Amino acid sequence: MNRAELADFLRRARSRLHPSDVGLTAGARRRTPGLRREEVAQLAGMSVDYYTRLEQSRGPRPSRQMLTALARALRLTEDEHDHLFHLAGEEPSRREATGAHVRPGLLLVLDRLHDTPAMVATDCGEVLAQNALSRALSGDVLARPPRGRNMIRRFFLDPAAQELFPPEDRPQRAREQVAGLRAVAASRPADPEPAAVVAELRARSAEFARLWDEHEVAVRRAATKRFRHPAIGILELDCEVLVNSDHNQQLVIHTARPGTESYERLQLLRVVGLQNLAPTDP
Numbered sequence: 001m002n003r004a005e006l007a008d009f010l011r012r013a014r015s016r017l018h019p020s021d022v023g024l025t026a027g028a029r030r031r032t033p034g035l036r037r038e039e040v041a042q043l044a045g046m047s048v049d050y051y052t053r054l055e056q057s058r059g060p061r062p063s064r065q066m067l068t069a070l071a072r073a074l075r076l077t078e079d080e081h082d083h084l085f086h087l088a089g090e091e092p093s094r095r096e097a098t099g100a101h102v103r104p105g106l107l108l109v110l111d112r113l114h115d116t117p118a119m120v121a122t123d124c125g126e127v128l129a130q131n132a133l134s135r136a137l138s139g140d141v142l143a144r145p146p147r148g149r150n151m152i153r154r155f156f157l158d159p160a161a162q163e164l165f166p167p168e169d170r171p172q173r174a175r176e177q178v179a180g181l182r183a184v185a186a187s188r189p190a191d192p193e194p195a196a197v198v199a200e201l202r203a204r205s206a207e208f209a210r211l212w213d214e215h216e217v218a219v220r221r222a223a224t225k226r227f228r229h230p231a232i233g234i235l236e237l238d239c240e241v242l243v244n245s246d247h248n249q250q251l252v253i254h255t256a257r258p259g260t261e262s263y264e265r266l267q268l269l270r271v272v273g274l275q276n277l278a279p280t281d282p
Helices: 003-015 037-044 048-055 064-073 078-087 094-099 104-112 132-138 151-157 167-187 192-204 206-213 261-272
Strands: 118-122 127-130 223-229 233-243 249-255
Touching: 003 037, 003 048, 003 078, 037 048, 037 064, 064 078, 104 118, 104 249, 118 132, 127 132, 132 223, 132 261, 151 167, 151 192, 167 192, 167 206, 167 223, 192 206, 233 261
Parallel strands: none
Antiparallel strands: 118 127, 118 249, 223 233, 233 249
16 A cells, blocks of 8 residues: 555545535635545545644545445546556455446536435446435435445335335335345346345345246336435435436436425425534634
């Protein structure tokens, strides 16, 4: 691990970004250009102290998961992503570079969606990035341990995840999750990722196993869904799924129709739901 080069690379990558580039508000006047260290730490889901030590050439060797989170937070290109791994003494695998690394252009679109919940996820349900309103609606998924960031796994194994939907809607949501995963698994029979998710859920969730045996299949497309927020109430949102050219990452956007009660509640969520997500000034 080249600590000095890694620290310099992180500082330079941070300095070239403006808060608006990553969906954050600028806040008070800044003495130096670029993001603050606490903002990078917030975006990467790590402690400010840990990130500060990396920039000061005294941090421990980052894990592969942490390097991937840093690449996302700093909006690195694929070449820069690989360079970051090399500086940390890790060999970037092609699968990780193309599957878990979100292209900066896709993140730029995500950051510009200030007034509607949006996120980037793999076709297997792994959440890769969220905007602020998505975190306000469904929680900060990237703050969870790596195994807790898969939407399908959480839906069937974490009772709290099902609370996001009204009780009467949960059976249909479950069917959609299983049918979508079956379509992915069938399209990539040699890929171990969807097979591993299916094997785990069949072993740990009786509901998933029962639905899987029914052999329903459906590619994830546009739909209307209802979400239950503890402070705002029920929101009925239209879901649009935009797929990248490799078909392994999806930009999922939820919008409310103007003039509806859900539209008003979504505007309220922008006010009350983002207060705890705003960056604090040092």
